[in-house]
Amino acid sequence: MTSDDEARLQKGVLSAVEVRKGERGRDPERGREKRHRSRSKERRKRSRSREKRSRSRSRERKKDRDRDKGRDKDRRKDKDRSRDEDGKANDAAGKEKDEDQEEHPVKKEPLSLEELMAKKKAEEDARSKPVFLTKEERAAEALKRRQLEVQEQRQRMEEERKKRQQFFEQAKRAADDVPDRVDRRRKERERYRDDEDDDDRDKIREHKDKEKEFEAIKERYLGIIKKKRRVRRLNDRKFVFDWDASEDTAVDYNPIYKDKHTVQFFGRGHVGGIDLKAQKKEQSKFYGELLERRRTQAEKDQEVVRLKKIKRKEEKQKWDDRHWSHKSLEEMQERDWRIFVKISALLSRVPHPQPLRKWSESGLPSSILDIIKELGYKDPTPIQRQAIPIGLQNRDIIGVAETGSGKTLAFLLPLLVWITSLPKIERQEDADQGPYAIIMAPTRELAQQIDEETTKFAKMLEIRSVAVIGGLSREEQGFRLRLGCEIVIATPGRLIDVLENRYLVLSRCTYIVLDEADRMIDMGFEGEVQKILDYMPVTNQKPDTDEAEDEEKLLANFASKHKYRQTVMFTATMPPAVERLARSYLRRPAIVYIGSVGKPVERVEQVVHLVTESEKRRKLVELLNRGVEPPVIIFVNQKKGADVLAKGLEKMGFNACTLHGGKGQEQR
Missing domain, CATH: 1.20.5 (Single alpha-helices involved in coiled-coils or other helix-helix interfaces)
Structure with missing residues (x-):
């Protein structure tokens, strides 16, 4: 609504009010009608004025919206324009700043020596200090x-x-x-x-x-003469002058050539009686006599001496080339020893002494040699050839050889030699001090076998031996130990039991044998063996120096009970546990290898038959019926299978028995 409209409206309202005031006094009714009319008019006017105002307001709102849109467009244009101008201004300012920096660069002052030293010291301190990392940080770094x-x-x-x-x-x-x-x-x-x-x-x-x-x-201008071709007539024959070697033209003509003439020989059957061999012989004889007449007596004597030297040289060569078994010990040369060692399959890491060739050269006492001869041991085995001379020097030994190679005598004979060298009275007086030697075996059966072999020599030499094994009465074994003995053959478990219960002491034990050491370690006896060795006295232990290899110092007290302790170990293989045990308790040992380490025994023939499960029994009976010399060992997987197989073989007429862990010690 405009200002003119408002002025007119106010004038109209004032005039109406004044008229109503003048007429109010004259006629009240008339005045009411007029008032009523005037009110209706006013209402109409008001409604019209409201419509006009609403129209004018809507128009004004539309104009305002159009005006706002125009202003927004102008503002956006101004903003874009201002952005472009600001960007250009910033670029120009940046360029000017760069130019100022290029023209006037900032001078960097060098660090002083004190600052450098302080900085270096701080870095070293930081590096030297340990940095603690939490478990999560370590895990994160590892990840x-x-x-x-x-x-x-x-x-x-x-x-x-x-x-x-x-x-x-x-x-x-x-x-x-x-x-x-x-x-x-x-x-x-x-x-x-x-x-x-x-x-x-x-x-x-x-x-x-x-x-x-x-x-x-040429033919046209030189006139070459043409050769006429010879015409052969039909009655001409071609004559051949070549004869075959088998043809004899004289056969048909002269009968003399049919039979060859036999030459008549004179003298010794040579043509004309001349013998070339006889002539050469006579000629050599003639020249020999001529030289003999010309030679002086001194030359003749010199020739005789020369012939004698040649004969002696040939005889000596023939004598030296004899077989080593026909030579005495002093006549053996290095070549003979080399051949002997190669034949015997010996491999020793000790240069001396030389191996045994026969029992008579072993240096053993006559009493022991008589027993060996009586038992029927003709020649020493390879392990005995090398181990016995080393054992007689009181040196520690590691023997690597398979089972059944004669190891028992290899460690038993040096022990018997030392015990027999001690006075018998001294042995009886020290009976309560324990045995002189301990022989350890991994199983009871092997210990009993060693005990039987020891008893063969011990009875004749009046030496007492006791077997300390499981499965037998401990009290009975303790009673025999209290009576006194020189040799104890034992298994590690029962020996520990006897030592802990004070049935036995090892105060004078100076000879220790570990037989089948690898099997002993595999069966878990390493701790028991070390415990037993700790029971030994340390006063007689060899020093771990060159003195342990000096023969003179080792044999200084050999014939007395104060000799150095001697440890002998026999094994079929050398696992790390056995090497560790040897390093702990052996002093500079002599290592003897027999045969090839790790290979099967060459004296055992191995035959493999690939058969099915149903054919095994028939094949076994077939092999037994071939006449195999008993005893025969048959290995099976289970104890029940051994019993069933033994019953079946007994029904077939074979004498069979079983041996397994299900039977008692007495039955086995």
């Missing part, structure tokens, strides 16, 4: 390192895969190019060959044409 390793490995694998793929592609391209290249070369060669052939044919043709032309010119 990070692992991720880096995996990433590097993947990169390497990817590079290798790419290289391999590239290599295969190149090889494939090269393989594809080869046939084309070969075909191309072959075609080039064929084309070149065809060209050469064409050239050669052309040259030959031209040459022939020239020759023909030349011959035609």
Whole structure:
């Protein structure tokens, strides 16, 4: 609504009010009607004025909206324009700043020596201080390192895969190019060959044409004489002068040539009675007599001496080349010892002494040699040849040999030699001090076997031995130990039991034998063996110096009970546990190898028959019926299988018995 409209409206309202005031006094009713009319008019006017105002307001709102839109457009244009101007201004300001920096660079002052020293010292202190990392940080670092390793490995694998793929592609391209290249070369060669052939044919043709032309010119201008061809007549015969070697032209003509003439010999059957051999013999005899007459007596004597020297040399050579078994110990040379060691399959890491050749050269007492002869041991076995001389020197020994190679005598004979060298009265007085020697075996059966072999010698030499094994009465064994003995053969478990219960002491034990040491370790007796060795006295232990290899110092007190302790170990293999045990308790041992270590025994023939489960019983009976010399050992997997097999063999007429862990010690 405009200002003019409002003025008119106010005037109209004032005039109406004044009229109503003048008429109000004159006529009240009339005045009411008029008032009523005037009110209705006013209402109409008001409604019209409201409509006009609403229209004018809507128009004004539309104009305002259009005006606001225009202003927004102008503002956006102004903003874009101001941004462009600001960017240009900033660029210009940045360029000016860079130019100022280039023209006037900031001077960097060098650090002083004190600052450098302080900085270096701080870095060293920081590096020297340990940095504590939490478990999560360590795990995170480990995970990070692992991720880096995996990433590097993947990169390497990817590079290798790419290289391999590239290599295969190149090889494939090269393989594809080869046939084309070969075909191309072959075609080039064929084309070149065809060209050469064409050239050669052309040259030959031209040459022939020239020759023909030349011959035609000669014939035309020189008049060459033509040879007339000889005409052969039909009655002419061609005569052949060559004869076959089998043809004899004189057979038909002269009968004299049928039989060859036999030459008549004179003298000794030679033509004309001349014997070339007899002539040479007579001639040599003639020259020999001539030289004999010319030689002086001194030359004759010198020749006789020369012939004698040659004869003696031949006899000596023949004598030295004898077999080593025909020579005495003093006549044995280095070559003979080398052959002997190679034949005996010996391998020793000790240069001296030389191995035994026969029992008579062993240096054993006559009483022991008589027992050996009585038991029927003709020649020493390879392990006995080398181990007995070393054992007699009181040295520690490691013998590597298979089972059944005669190891028992190898360690038993040096022990018996030492015990017999002690006075018998002294042995009886020290009976309560324990045995002189302990022999340990991994199983009861092996201990009993060693005890039986020891008893063969001990009875005749009046030496007492006791077997301390499981499965027998401990009280009975303790009673025998209290009576006194020189040798104890035991298993590790029962020996520990006897020592802990004070049935036995090892105060004077100076000889220790570990038989089948590898099996002992495999069965878990390493701790027991070390415990038993700790019971030994340490006063008689060898020093771990060169004195343990000096023969004179080792044999200084050999014939007394104060000799150095001697430890002997026999094994079939050398696992790390056995080597560890040897390093702990043996002093500079002499190592003796018999045969090839780790290979099967050469004296045992191994035959394998591949049969099915149903054919095994028939094959076994077939092998037993071949007349195999008993006893025969058959190994089975289970105790029940052993009992069933033994019953079946007994029904077939064989005398069979079983041996397994299900039976008692007495039955076994």
